[in-house]
Amino acid sequence: xxxxxxxxxxAKKINKTIVLPEGExxxxxxxxxxxxxxxxxxxxxxxxxxxxxxxxxxFNVNIDNxxxxxxxxxxxxxAYINEYYELRKQKGMTLDQAKETILNxxxxxxxxxxxxxxxxxxxxxxxxxxxxxKSCIHIIQPASGIKTISSSFLMIVPNCTYGNNGAxxxxxxxxxxxxxxxxxxxxxxxxxxxxxxxxxxxxxxAFLAFSTKGSAQxxxxxxxxEGVKILKQKRxxxxxxxxxxxxxxxxxxxxxKKAPDSPIQGDANVLIFPDLNAGNIxxxxxxxxAKAEAYGPLLQGLNKPANDLSRGxxxxxxxxxxxxxxxxx
Numbered sequence: 001x002x003x004x005x006x007x008x009x010x011a012k013k014i015n016k017t018i019v020l021p022e023g024e025x026x027x028x029x030x031x032x033x034x035x036x037x038x039x040x041x042x043x044x045x046x047x048x049x050x051x052x053x054x055x056x057x058x059f060n061v062n063i064d065n066x067x068x069x070x071x072x073x074x075x076x077x078x079a080y081i082n083e084y085y086e087l088r089k090q091k092g093m094t095l096d097q098a099k100e101t102i103l104n105x106x107x108x109x110x111x112x113x114x115x116x117x118x119x120x121x122x123x124x125x126x127x128x129x130x131x132x133x134k135s136c137i138h139i140i141q142p143a144s145g146i147k148t149i150s151s152s153f154l155m156i157v158p159n160c161t162y163g164n165n166g167a168x169x170x171x172x173x174x175x176x177x178x179x180x181x182x183x184x185x186x187x188x189x190x191x192x193x194x195x196x197x198x199x200x201x202x203x204x205x206a207f208l209a210f211s212t213k214g215s216a217q218x219x220x221x222x223x224x225x226e227g228v229k230i231l232k233q234k235r236x237x238x239x240x241x242x243x244x245x246x247x248x249x250x251x252x253x254x255x256x257k258k259a260p261d262s263p264i265q266g267d268a269n270v271l272i273f274p275d276l277n278a279g280n281i282x283x284x285x286x287x288x289x290a291k292a293e294a295y296g297p298l299l300q301g302l303n304k305p306a307n308d309l310s311r312g313x314x315x316x317x318x319x320x321x322x323x324x325x326x327x328x329x
Contacts, residue, residue, distance in 0.1 A: 003167045012039045016326035019118035021105035022126045023052040029061040031318035040323045046109040071108040080111045110139040120325040124309030132308045148186035151175040151297035153283045162250045163269040173279035174297030184227030190300035206249035206268035207242025212258045
């Protein structure tokens with residue numbers, strides 16, 4: 001069974017509630033309808049009911065069996081405003097600003113996840129990654145022991161024997177531009193959790209660079225080497241090592257020559273990139289040149305599941321991310 005097949009099967013068994021704050025978008029309407037029909041999740045739209053129903057009518061998408069929560073008429077509005085104000089008042093937030101923000105469907109949806117009225121959130125078909133991440137950091141907040149909100153991509157490469165039969169976690173490809181050593185360690189810890197949840201295998205993490213175990217010397221490598229040390233101190237139970245060139249991380253014969261004493265012997269299934277340039281370039285090249293499936297950016301390090309979308313996504317992409325969000329609960 002393939003990775004996505006297993007995710008779909010699990011999602012159908014647990015039937016989680018996923019809140020969608022972009023219900024006026026045609027792709028989101030179709031994805032919600034299909035996810036509901038296939039039993040992958042129970043979607044809830046957040047937004048203006050009239051506008052969402054009007055959009056559904058215009059696009060000929062039947063959403064009669066999908067709940068819509070309207071922030072301005074919600075009985076929870078006042079409580080959400082007050083809670084958001086308490087969360088942000090030390091940052092200068094006023095009560096009026098809190099009200100204006102919570103009336104925004106994206107932030108209201110994040111509050112529903114915070115308050116366990118939804119199991120997860122999917123957004124980004126309309127909103128920018130920056131806005132989606134902001135709502136998550138402010139309201140859902142980082143998980144215990146994690147200071148860095150990052151992202152990863154589930155990559156599935158056809159006809160590939162590397163990783164977990166061609167399945168990998170790539171991180172970070174969407175959020176942190178220039179991670180520090182501490183942030184790299186956080187990204188690796190969060191990526192290990194993503195690997196376990198989505199691939200159901202033991203994470204084997206490789207920190208990637210242009211050098212393998214000191215084969216080159218440059219200050220640009222320092223934060224990678226330090227990140228590995230921090231990870232091993234914080235989570236010695238996680239199998240991880242670096243710095244590695246990509247071929248050392250993926251090919252056993254090369255690992256045996258270049259890093260014979262490493263716990264990673266060409267069998268990495270989680271790849272940690274030194275910065276956002278490298279991560280973003282790598283996932284797009286893999287997707288296009290290897291005809292890989294790329295799912296993400298999946299937000300990591302949050303208290304509860306929330307995932308971003310590319311604004312160029314298709315309805316089928318949104319449905320897939322809804323299923324992924326469901327199984328990350």
